[in-house]
Amino acid sequence: PFEVLIVGGGPAGAAAAVYAARKGIRTGVVAERFGGQVLDTMSIENLISVPHTEGPKLARALETHVREYDAEIINGQQATKLEQVADGFRVTLASGASLTGASVVLSTGARWRRMGVPGEQDYVNKGVAFCPHCDGPLFKGKRVAVIGGGNSGVEAAIDLAGLVGHVTLVEFDKMLRADEVLQRKLKSLPNVTIITSARTTEVKGDGKRVTAIAYEDRTSGEIRDIALEGVFVQIGLVPNTEWLKGTLALDARGEIVVDRHGQTSIPGVFAAGDCTTAPYKQIVIAMGEGARASLAAFDYLIRLPAE
Ligand code: FAD
Numbered sequence: 522p523f524e525v526l527i528v529g530g531g532p533a534g535a536a537a538a539v540y541a542a543r544k545g546i547r548t549g550v551v552a553e554r555f556g557g558q559v560l561d562t563m564s565i566e567n568l569i570s571v572p573h574t575e576g577p578k579l580a581r582a583l584e585t586h587v588r589e590y591d592a593e594i595i596n597g598q599q600a601t602k603l604e605q606v607a608d609g610f611r612v613t614l615a616s617g618a619s620l621t622g623a624s625v626v627l628s629t630g631a632r633w634r635r636m637g638v639p640g641e642q643d644y645v646n647k648g649v650a651f652c653p654h655c656d657g658p659l660f661k662g663k664r665v666a667v668i669g670g671g672n673s674g675v676e677a678a679i680d681l682a683g684l685v686g687h688v689t690l691v692e693f694d695k696m697l698r699a700d701e702v703l704q705r706k707l708k709s710l711p712n713v714t715i716i717t718s719a720r721t722t723e724v725k726g727d728g729k730r731v732t733a734i735a736y737e738d739r740t741s742g743e744i745r746d747i748a749l750e751g752v753f754v755q756i757g758l759v760p761n762t763e764w765l766k767g768t769l770a771l772d773a774r775g776e777i778v779v780d781r782h783g784q785t786s787i788p789g790v791f792a793a794g795d796c797t798t799a800p801y802k803q804i805v806i807a808m809g810e811g812a813r814a815s816l817a818a819f820d821y822l823i824r825l826p827a828e
Contacts, residue, residue, distance in 0.1 A: 531557020648731025
């Protein structure tokens with residue numbers, strides 16, 4: 522059995538592993554795909570002290586750093602169940618095997634909901650983006666669309682309007698769903714166009730980069746194109762916590778509820794990164810939270826009664 526069993530091998534899980542292993546306690550990391558969302562990212566320019574890196578390179582660096590310590594990495598394995606057992610917790614894997622830990626750090630991350638239209642997948646990192654904090658500056662002076670008129674879409678559009686040439690906000694519904702104050706702010710900006718009742722149907726490109734999106738005007742049924750260089754898809758970030766439903770407290774979005782120590786509703790189970798209720802989903806934040814969760818797990822372990 523491990524003393525700290527970490528589920529998820531993205532930036533949060535890697536940081537948790539380094540911090541746990543440095544305490545000299547038996548540490549294991551089980552991950553479906555070690556590296557996490559970073560593997561799907563091209564350019565990373567906001568990891569402080571690393572002015573520029575690329576996703577696959579950062580993923581390798583995360584693994585190298587974890588392997589410098591005595592932490593065991595179990596890659597390519599999906600956790601399907603978490604249970605409390607006599608001496609801690611058992612995590613069951615899709616393969617049928619199971620692992621146990623005296624404490625657990627959950628860091629299973631999240632995934633951006635996709636539109637599921639032709640061209641979207643082909644142009645990820647070639648104009649299709651999901652994170653305005655990450656990729657906004659790459660579109661300086663250019664034309665972009667934001668898909669989605671909820672809070673995150675409208676926040677993204679306001680943020681991008683200060684960086685890019687022009688923003689078109691595209692909403693499926695008849696009206697935006699964002700808070701009134703955000704909508705007012707958005708409507709006050711000179712370089713923003715808002716299109717409602719619009720169903721995005723395609724991301725178009727020249728093979729190398731995005732050149733346009735097509736949408737159906739849901740009132741007239743007409744298909745129209747918008748020429749642009751970038752598309753930010755803001756229709757939801759889904760935490761990878763389906764397997765934890767009914768086991769510990771999740772909020773309405775499925776995010777694991779944590780306190781300021783990263784403690785979940787089960788003592789001894791901690792969580793960090795994009796899978797939690799902690800706001801702002803970023804690499805540097807996930808790393809900080811992973812470190813904090815392992816320090817909290819260590820505090821928990823040293824308070825367990827001696828056998
Ligand atoms: P993740 O990176 O999502 O890692 C989750 C880990 O858990 C993975 O190893 C996964 O395989 C594993 N896992 C999930 N479910 C299970 C399960 N049931 N059992 C076992 N393992 C499981 N952030 C920035 O700061 N800067 C950027 O430039 C940037 N660009 C981005 C570009 C793109 C295209 C995307 C998608 C995201 C970007 N982000 C960026 C966001 C950043 O990648 C995330 O905030 C960060 O990766 C979150 O780290 P995490 O460890 O919490 O989760």
